[in-house]
Amino acid sequence: MNDDYLWDKSGEPDPQIQELESILGSLRYQPRPLQLAPRRNYLAPLASAATIAVALLAGGVLLLSQNGEASIPSVAIDTTPPARPKVDLPLSFASQPPIKRKPTLPARHDNREAIAAKQQLMFALRIASEKLNTAYRRTQTPSQIKNQHKAG
Amino acid sequence: MATANMLLLNPLANAAPEPANETPIEVELVRAVLEGDRDGFSKLYSLYAPLVHGILLARVPRAEVDDLVQDIFLHAFKKLHTLRDKAAFGPWIAMIARNRAVDFHRRSRETVEITDELRGSDKQEARAAEILELIRSLPDAYRETLVLRLVEGMTGPEIAVRTGLTAASVRVNLHRGMKLLREKLGFTEGL
Numbered sequence: 001m002n003d004d005y006l007w008d009k010s011g012e013p014d015p016q017i018q019e020l021e022s023i024l025g026s027l028r029y030q031p032r033p034l035q036l037a038p039r040r041n042y043l044a045p046l047a048s049a050a051t052i053a054v055a056l057l058a059g060g061v062l063l064l065s066q067n068g069e070a071s072i073p074s075v076a077i078d079t080t081p082p083a084r085p086k087v088d089l090p091l092s093f094a095s096q097p098p099i100k101r102k103p104t105l106p107a108r109h110d111n112r113e114a115i116a117a118k119q120q121l122m123f124a125l126r127i128a129s130e131k132l133n134t135a136y137r138r139t140q141t142p143s144q145i146k147n148q149h150k151a152g
Numbered sequence: 153m154a155t156a157n158m159l160l161l162n163p164l165a166n167a168a169p170e171p172a173n174e175t176p177i178e179v180e181l182v183r184a185v186l187e188g189d190r191d192g193f194s195k196l197y198s199l200y201a202p203l204v205h206g207i208l209l210a211r212v213p214r215a216e217v218d219d220l221v222q223d224i225f226l227h228a229f230k231k232l233h234t235l236r237d238k239a240a241f242g243p244w245i246a247m248i249a250r251n252r253a254v255d256f257h258r259r260s261r262e263t264v265e266i267t268d269e270l271r272g273s274d275k276q277e278a279r280a281a282e283i284l285e286l287i288r289s290l291p292d293a294y295r296e297t298l299v300l301r302l303v304e305g306m307t308g309p310e311i312a313v314r315t316g317l318t319a320a321s322v323r324v325n326l327h328r329g330m331k332l333l334r335e336k337l338g339f340t341e342g343l
Contacts, residue, residue: 029205
């Protein structure tokens, strides 16, 4: 038995070891590229979050403004002064005429605009949700890449 | 014998001395990776993938080895900052590979005995699988060094440097392991 050949492949080759090397060589490591996890892209989730925030804000503002106009009390204001106990006021106050306010009526077109705004908001939310899903899927890619060679 | 094997397998106790006045390439590569150079890790991978492959091949089913090699290097990449002695990358990743093989058997016992089904139809490959099974039946210390020598084609000194074992330990493991393997194969010594 040639120990030197077994040790560092020097000296006279050992035929048995050579045979084993030849047979077992088929199991040798086959180089393949290492797939490290890609750098995490924090920009995409951040952009999605910003989109959602902007969409929510815009929708909220829109809804508030629509609702604000529509929700003004539509009751006609009684312009007649309430019965008050007779108080002696200074002449300057007593002589002023009562303030007349224009009565407001509910506007149907405001309601329609509110619904349209709501639909726009829902649409924006759907887009934002899609973007979030895409970002999530991107974060799941390392394991898929890692196991790609399984398919091949 | 078992105790002796465990001692021979302990890389920390038997770290191979590096050549004097020479910074091992691993140190530079580990340092580069820790500073953000991912290419450095690819070089470490190229250097040490055969070692990890051999260690796993000596312990787990062949079909699982390639995936485990990738997993181990990904794990090593994430945990590299925990490596204190940058020159000990080899012993470190070898230990990760051994531990991962133990984990594999602990978690998936049912998949351990399916190697027969996965043997190649090719005659040479079938013979290789048979011999590998015989090597796997040897004690830990012998089978690992034998696989690294006979399958991965590493020399004894290379095995010592990569695993952190002493050259003497590797030599003994190779010699005794080969003797046992010859007996199992029915080879006549000195043929």
